[in-house]
Every structure is written in C-alpha cells, then in structure tokens.
Amino acid sequence: MADMAVPVEEMLHMNGGDGETSYANNSSIAKKVMMRVKPILEETINKMFCFNLPTCMKVADLGCSSGPNTLLAISNIVDIVNETSLRLKVEPPTFQFFLNDLFGNDFNAIFKSIPEFYHTRKPDTTCFINATPGTFYGILFPSNSIHFFHSSFSLHWLSQVPDLLSAEAKIADVDKGNIYVTSISPPSCAKQFKEDFTLFLRSRSQELVPGGGMLLTFIGRYDSSQNISPPGLFRIILNDMVLENLIEEADLVHFNMPIYFARADEVRGIIKEEGSFLVERLECIKTSWDGSSLDEAGCESFKDENERGEFAAKILRAVYEPLLKAHFGAGIMDELFFRFQKKTVQLLPKLVYPTLVISLTKIA
Numbered sequence: 001m002a003d004m005a006v007p008v009e010e011m012l013h014m015n016g017g018d019g020e021t022s023y024a025n026n027s028s029i030a031k032k033v034m035m036r037v038k039p040i041l042e043e044t045i046n047k048m049f050c051f052n053l054p055t056c057m058k059v060a061d062l063g064c065s066s067g068p069n070t071l072l073a074i075s076n077i078v079d080i081v082n083e084t085s086l087r088l089k090v091e092p093p094t095f096q097f098f099l100n101d102l103f104g105n106d107f108n109a110i111f112k113s114i115p116e117f118y119h120t121r122k123p124d125t126t127c128f129i130n131a132t133p134g135t136f137y138g139i140l141f142p143s144n145s146i147h148f149f150h151s152s153f154s155l156h157w158l159s160q161v162p163d164l165l166s167a168e169a170k171i172a173d174v175d176k177g178n179i180y181v182t183s184i185s186p187p188s189c190a191k192q193f194k195e196d197f198t199l200f201l202r203s204r205s206q207e208l209v210p211g212g213g214m215l216l217t218f219i220g221r222y223d224s225s226q227n228i229s230p231p232g233l234f235r236i237i238l239n240d241m242v243l244e245n246l247i248e249e250a251d252l253v254h255f256n257m258p259i260y261f262a263r264a265d266e267v268r269g270i271i272k273e274e275g276s277f278l279v280e281r282l283e284c285i286k287t288s289w290d291g292s293s294l295d296e297a298g299c300e301s302f303k304d305e306n307e308r309g310e311f312a313a314k315i316l317r318a319v320y321e322p323l324l325k326a327h328f329g330a331g332i333m334d335e336l337f338f339r340f341q342k343k344t345v346q347l348l349p350k351l352v353y354p355t356l357v358i359s360l361t362k363i364a
C-alpha cells in the first residue's frame with residue numbers, strides 16, 4: 001500500500017502515455033464537452049476583446065493533462081482570437097500558451113505532439129508553448145501577466161484529501177458490512193473545496209491583467225442524493241472486495257479521494273464572497289458517463305449496453321487508476337475495474353453528472 005501522506009500535488013496524475021488505458025486514449029467525453037462549450041468560450045473571448053487585442057496574448061490552460069484535448073483547447077482559442085482580429089481589422093496577436101498541470105503529468109507526451117500542432121497551424125499564427133508545472137491552488141505566474149485562463153475538468157480535484165470520517169467510525173461500519181461513505185459530499189469536503197476554490201480565485205485575480213477573464217468547466221452535482229458518482233461506485237465495489245477478503249480492511253479505512261463535486265449555487269456563493277470576479281455565465285451541462293447525452297447526432301455507435309458500459313469504465317479507469325493503484329497496489333486493478341465495468345453496465349441510465357461551465361471576468 002502506498003503512503004497516503006504523500007501530498008496530492010505529488011501523487012495525482014491521469015494515466016500517462018498513449019496506451020489502451022491512457023488518458024490520451026480515453027478523453028473523448030472531455031473533448032465533446034469542450035466542443036459543446038466552444039460557443040461560450042467564443043462569447044467570453046469576444047466580450048473581453050471587443051475593442052482591441054494585445055500584441056502578445058498570454059493564455060494559460062490549468063490542469064491540461066496530456067492527450068489530444070491539451071492542444072485542442074489551445075487550437076480553439078487561437079481560432080476564436082484570429083476571427084476576432086479579422087472582425088476588428090487588426091493583426092492577429094502572437095500567442096504565448098502556458099500548459100499547467102501537476103508535477104507527475106506526462107508533459108513529455110505533450111511536447112512530442114507540439115511539432116504536429118505547429119505544422120497544422122496557419123503559417124501566419126505565431127504561437128509559443130510553455131509548460132508550467134505546479135498546483136493551481138496558489139500563484140503560478142507573475143502579477144498582471146495573463147490575459148485569459150482556461151481550465152477543463154480539473155477543478156473538482158481538491159488540494160488535499162479531507163478526513164471524511166474517523167477511522168474508528170469506518171471500522172465500525174465495516175463490521176456492519178457498510179464501509180462506503182453514503183454521502184459523496186460531507187462537510188469536510190465542502191470546507192476543503194471552499195478553501196481551495198477561494199485560493200484559486202485569489203491567485204488568478206492577482207495574475208490576470210485588468211479586464212482579463214477565464215472559462216472554467218468542471219464536474220459538479222445536482223442537489224440529489226440519488227446521484228451516483230465514480231468515487232461513490234468505487235467505494236461500493238471496494239467494500240464488496242473487503243467483505244470477500246480481496247482487500248485489507250485497513251487499506252480501505254485509510255482511503256479517501258481528493259475530490260469534491262460542488263453544486264452550482266455553492267460555487268456562485270464562493271465567487272461572490274471572494275469578490276474578485278464578475279460571473280458572466282454559470283450553467284450546467286448534463287453529461288452521461290458514456291457521453292451519449294452530448295451526442296447530438298448520436299455519433300458514438302455502440303453494439304450494445306455492454307460495449308457502452310465498457311467504454312464508460314475505460315474512461316474512468318484512465319482518470320482514477322493512478323490514485324487507486326498508489327493506494328491498493330497494481331495487483332487488484334484488473335479485478336476492481338472488471339467489477340466497475342459490470343456495475344457501470346447495470347446502472348448506466350442513472351450515471352450522469354452535471355458539468356459546470358463558468359465564464360468570469362476580473363473586476364477592475
């Protein structure tokens with residue numbers, strides 16, 4: 001079992017590389033959400049730069065991970081800004097992009113994909129790409145230096161693992177065959193989210209130029225206890241595996257995920273209380289675990305429910321496996337994800353999460 005005292009910022013990362021279980025190969029739902037959100041990105045950028053554009057536009061993507069979505073975010077922003085410059089009849093700016101993620105992120109995989117990105121861009125777009133490893137819960141850039149922040153599917157990760165229940169209470173629950181936490185959002189998680197998100201907003205407002213803005217997309221929750229979340233489903237399965245003696249009870253007792261799914265009104269309240277940003281837009285997109293709710297033309301073609309469940313489970317494996325493996329060891333991963341896939345197939349129609357899309361501008 002790995003030491004859970006290792007700080008989250010040194011431990012958390014998605015499955016790297018480009019193999020079958022990599023995030024790069026299993027990030028198509030985040031991609032679909034990004035395309036769905038593109039008109040809001042366009043609206044945000046157009047509003048910020050309705051009169052003029054900087055000569056060098058500095059943009060940071062926070063929690064970029066590695067894979068096709070990393071450069072897709074950049075590409076969308078370049079396209080939108082270039083159209084704005086056409087409309088304003090000015091030269092398109094030079095772009096400087098800062099790709100941010102935690103230290104364990106597969107930055108090398110991103111670097112290897114940059115030449116292809118440069119080749120496919122129009123020759124008149126000058127674009128410098130930099131990496132900025134570190135946690136976005138704190139200062140990453142000099143004051144007044146960034147025009148725009150983008151972050152997709154990252155802000156539901158917390159800076160540290162909250163202590164959900166005392167170890168004694170959990171052991172008592174195991175004895176009753178019920179280790180898993182029934183509520184996915186106990187008060188200690190909400191408190192941690194509030195502290196983290198406030199620090200995030202404060203840091204970004206310091207780094208943004210006056211009038212700068214950001215577009216944030218992350219997983220939230222409806223105000224309903226019926227919602228099943230991936231961490232909730234993992235807990236149910238891990239609980240079964242403890243009862244079948246496949247996992248040590250003590251390992252499960254000491255396992256928590258640094259994740260929180262906030263309600264839209266909760267997020268709005270934190271933004272208001274922190275006070276640096278004006279909410280231009282805050283809305284929720286219903287996202288099913290297999291992405292079908294995002295398929296206007298039903299693009300994903302599945303043979304049957306099994307294939308659909310398998311697809312959803314593979315996507316979640318790419319995200320959650322490094323954390324689970326660090327704690328429970330590599331040996332049980334195939335069994336754990338086999339069970340996860342079976343449960344996902346059974347529960348699929350109920351498996352949705354709201355995705356919060358928030359457009360903010362810095363208050364001068």
Ligand SMILES: C[S@@+](CC[C@H](N)C(=O)[O-])C[C@H]1O[C@@H](n2cnc3c(N)ncnc32)[C@H](O)[C@@H]1O
Nearest residue numbers: 030063064065069101102135136152153154157
């Ligand atoms: C699911 S991936 C999203 C990747 C990409 N933005 C997309 O939309 O496909 C979430 C990323 O957020 C990163 N992340 C989580 N907490 C972070 C933090 N405090 N600072 C920087 N990155 C963080 C993770 O390492 C992970 O790569």
